Amino acid sequence: MLEIEIDGNKVAIPAGGTIMDAAAQVGIYIPHFCYHKKLSIAANCRMCLVQVEKAAKPMPACATPITDGMKVFTKSDYAVKAQKGVMEFLLINHPLDCPICDQGGECSLQDLAVGYGGSSSRYQEVKRVVKDKDLGPLVATDMTRCIHCTRCVRFGQEIAGIMEMGQVGRGEHSEIMPFINKTIDSELSGNIIDLCPVGALTSKPFRYTARSWELSRRKSVSPHDGLGSNLAVNVKNNQVMRVLPLENEAINECWLSDKDRFSYEGLNAEQRLTRPMVKQDGKWMEVDWQAALEYVVNGLKQIRELHGADSIGALAIPHQTLEELYLLQKLVRGLGTGNVDARLRQSDFSADAALTGAPWLGMPVAEIDKLDRVLLVGSTLRQDHPLLAHRLRQAVKHGAQLSLVNPVDDDLLMKVANKSIVAPQAMVNALMQIAVALASQTGKALPSAIAALAAEIKAGPECESIAGSLASGEHKVVLLGNMAQHHPQYADLHALAQVIADLSGAAFGFLGEAANSVGAYIAGAVPRHGKTGLNAEAMLAMPRKAYLLLGAEPELDSHNPAQAMRALQNADMVVAMSAYKHAAMDYADVLLPIAPFTETAGTFISTEGRVQSFNGAVKPLGETRPAWKVLRVLGTMLGLSGFDYDTAEAVRQSVLPNGDLPASALSNQLSAIKVSSVAVAETVMRIGEVPMYQADAIVRRAESLQKTHNAEAPVAQANSAMLATLGITSGSMVTVRQGEAKAVMRVQANDALPLNCVRVAASHPHTAGLGAMMGEISLERA
Missing domain, CATH: 3.10.20.740 (Ubiquitin-like (UB roll))
Incomplete structure (x- = not known):
């Protein structure tokens, strides 16, 4: 010191x-x-x-x-x-345009000019003018205002991991610009708006819509990915005008992903559902809440009497609040069934009986950038978890070794020490190879339950290197990403990841898909821990007579949309609780308008197990109601006990009596290790990741995000050697088939993909008619 x-x-x-x-x-x-x-x-x-x-x-x-x-x-x-x-x-050279500058009222130059500027300028020459640059649909430019602080340049290099902006020229000819004819495509690009101390870089969606002093600022929490970024929601006239980061070093630091920052546009989309609607004789009509709720109650009672309570199923998405998920499962179980699940994109539930707690990150978020060894399994990291990718990037910059087992070899904008890029059907085999190599290198024995399967395995050089990396180092973790959780052999991946973590002495965690992936388990909105019932896949494979949908758009949110649509279209009754009019207009019988996160109070439990509550930032739009209130009234009208809640806080108290999670609630450990098969199927498999800006209903309707390169229409990607075998040329149109489901799209050669797989994005309107996200697939010339 x-x-x-x-x-x-x-x-x-x-x-x-x-x-x-x-x-x-x-x-x-x-x-x-x-x-x-x-x-x-x-x-x-x-x-x-x-x-x-x-x-x-x-x-x-x-x-x-x-x-x-x-x-x-x-x-x-x-x-x-x-x-x-x-x-x-x-x-x-700075222009005198403060009255029309979006930075007015929150401009560092404006503030400091008051204290350090002169009352007049001695400069009489002509001011220079700099041509504006096109940075894409999210960031607007007025480069004459730029003072060349280079914050935006350094952010790209040091935080986002990609140098998209640079400085050219010298002296008064200096300019900050992107590379020639390039836009800014980083998933963290909006942060340069906050960093710019003047009005050179401003928000294009927010431009000229409000002045900073007209806005009220309300604290909130992001509903999108599992991080739970803290938000400052800016409101004017009961409308969300923009969203800024609320600094929290333990979670999002002072950054926000573009998904969190710009998705607010979807809150006021034209598709917003503002009045209850009931379908009569094939035509939709708006009704009052009393009529809609009575229709739902009478329909549920009738189906329960005719077909039994087990003929009713409830499907939710993990972007809903803890309170809403809790009341949904309480309502369904009050009806006499346990058919409720919020894991719509999961396809393998065979490990449910062995789960000892809610799967979580396995460590605090703030410790990620202190790791020195990481094994990442099955993840499109930058798309799914932009700010966790940033933390891992910082760890790698400080010397950490990142290893990867993945079906895709996307640029993570960081050095990858070792990687095994294999088709989806070979991922279990690859993890077994790593486990075998680790057992050999550490001298520890493999669990007896997998010893027979392991005897058939010989580790390849890539897996030996990954094992060697994990065997060294002190602070290490094995992480399962979204693609691993959507995998048809998810239970096997879970078991082997646990074995690898145990052999290497690493922590073991899951990158939570949504704001309440952990909360869904805590709320009981999954059939486990002694609560019997069908999981999401079973409810759609063995169709129910009635479905309650909470925030779900199954045509985009489920693992197998073709199967989901068949089940819903053949049901006697579908009740869709949603903030939007969507494809449910084709298959639902009742639409109940529920409030998005900015219009209701609630709680999210992040992937690290952090409980974060928030209040509504604006009043509900039209006749929209918070979903917890809708479910409370439905429970009361059905004659169920325990629905006499007056506030969201009272509901939360029922789930979390002490206000926080007990330590025993979170656990990634399986009570019994079991691997069904390590055989590598010869079939061609689909790699169906969820695109960054198709992850949930709000993001899908954010106009500016849908104009970015990351939101472009999906193409079918395959290895050029595989395309040559099929006689298909890159750039041509192909028919993609999954069973009876098919779609026509352009094909693109991608030699970074392994053989025997085709990458076709899921959760997109263009591919909503296809089958399983990771199922068998075929290509043929259109």
């Missing part, structure tokens, strides 16, 4: 710290533009010049390391004169 004096305050700072660090520690503000606590030091704006005793010139506080006994003056005449001189230079 070194001691320095800053404006008369003595402070001890670790060696290697800067004057800016010392000032922050004692609460002294030093004006700055280019400095940001999460980015490297650039020291190019010079706004933070301060006086240092015995120094021959003013020193930049952000880049000057402290020395023992140093004396610093940040507000002396000498320092302030230097800062005012810098401000005068910055304002020479």
